[in-house]
Amino acid sequence: MRKKVILITGASGEIGVALVRALAGRTDKLLLTLDLHALPAEVHSLTTHVEGSILDEHLLARLVSEYEFDTIYHLAALLSTRGEYTPEIAHRVNVEGTLALLKLAADQSQWRGRPVQFIFPSSIAVYGLPDLQRKAEFSRVREWDWNYPTTMYGCNKQYCEMLGTYYSRHYRQLAAERPVMLDFRSVRFPGLISAFTVPSGGTSDYGPEMLHAAAKGEPYACFVRQDTQIPFMAMPDAVTALLDLAAAPRQTLSRLVYNVTSFSLTATEFRQRVLQAFPAAEITFEPDSRRQGIVDSWPADLEDKAARRDWGWQPQYDVARAFDEYLLPNIRSRYAVVI
Ligand code: SER
Numbered sequence: 189m190r191k192k193v194i195l196i197t198g199a200s201g202e203i204g205v206a207l208v209r210a211l212a213g214r215t216d217k218l219l220l221t222l223d224l225h226a227l228p229a230e231v232h233s234l235t236t237h238v239e240g241s242i243l244d245e246h247l248l249a250r251l252v253s254e255y256e257f258d259t260i261y262h263l264a265a266l267l268s269t270r271g272e273y274t275p276e277i278a279h280r281v282n283v284e285g286t287l288a289l290l291k292l293a294a295d296q297s298q299w300r301g302r303p304v305q306f307i308f309p310s311s312i313a314v315y316g317l318p319d320l321q322r323k324a325e326f327s328r329v330r331e332w333d334w335n336y337p338t339t340m341y342g343c344n345k346q347y348c349e350m351l352g353t354y355y356s357r358h359y360r361q362l363a364a365e366r367p368v369m370l371d372f373r374s375v376r377f378p379g380l381i382s383a384f385t386v387p388s389g390g391t392s393d394y395g396p397e398m399l400h401a402a403a404k405g406e407p408y409a410c411f412v413r414q415d416t417q418i419p420f421m422a423m424p425d426a427v428t429a430l431l432d433l434a435a436a437p438r439q440t441l442s443r444l445v446y447n448v449t450s451f452s453l454t455a456t457e458f459r460q461r462v463l464q465a466f467p468a469a470e471i472t473f474e475p476d477s478r479r480q481g482i483v484d485s486w487p488a489d490l491e492d493k494a495a496r497r498d499w500g501w502q503p504q505y506d507v508a509r510a511f512d513e514y515l516l517p518n519i520r521s522r523y524a525v526v527i
Pocket residue numbers: 267268269310311312313341377378379380389390391392393
């Protein structure tokens with residue numbers, strides 16, 4: 189008998205650790221986590237962890253022989269800045285890795301006769317506005333607007349949204365008599381900010397980096413211009429979005445891919461919030477033209493009406509609560525121990 193589990197890939201990453209914690213408190217199901225890296229010690233007891241790659245076919249085959257996946261949260265990815273240094277590797281991880289997992293989930297759905305749920309975080313990086321004028325004009329983009337990504341990561345995320353849709357609607361329609369499709373659902377996240385981890389390889393990272401550097405008493409040179417605006421979200425809301433989307437009855441979903449967001453800030457406004465909390469912080473601006481180009485193509489805000497209507501999406505942390513009740517208290521106590 190295979191053991192039924194919830195699989196979380198990329199579990200040692202920013203979203204992963206927070207998701208493992210939240211899932212462990214919400215479900216009786218066993219958690220199986222997969223990541224290239226070890227998990228932080230504080231979540232060890234909550235999951236069976238496998239260190240390895242989503243690109244390792246033998247490893248995936250071994251996991252399939254041992255486990256039945258009820259739900260897969262597929263978080264593993266190379267982010268937007270990192271992906272521009274090694275675009276083909278990003279493609280391999282972000283697309284081929286996702287394809288392997290989608291196929292595995294689609295096949296499991298067929299043999300067990302019940303859909304495997306596949307939850308996929310997508311990103312604002314799927315948008316590509318051509319210039320700042322258009323960015324100002326179309327400030328709150330809908331899911332189907334401006335889907336012209338400029339980064340390899342954005343292209344990969346957009347294509348994987350399509351692959352997920354394919355596997356949940358058309359896969360083996362001709363081959364199988366009564367195909368049971370997997371249940372693919374995706375949210376497009378804005379820049380995420382965690383009090384506990386600093387992201388790596390992303391382009392929205394200037395927000396969290398600025399904040400963590402200030403809390404550690406380190407100077408920070410922000411790699412985008414003062415006026416740069418993109419949407420952000422506090423990590424607890426990101427986790428809630430994944431869990432709530434997974435919990436929504438299938439018939440209430442009018443789409444497979446939803447925008448979600450919380451608040452939009454310019455880099456200057458972000459700096460002001462950080463300075464209010466850490467008045468001695470040294471935060472300067474040294475824009476990097478390539479990274480600036482990426483965020484300039486991302487929308488200033490997201491339209492998330494569909495998520496609100498269909499599955500009751502409602503962020504708990506607006507900008508004031510995100511800083512005052514989640515980020516600052518946790519970051520202060522985190523670095524107070526270290527300093
Ligand atoms: N935070 C991601 C990045 O910056 C976007 O999804 O790449």
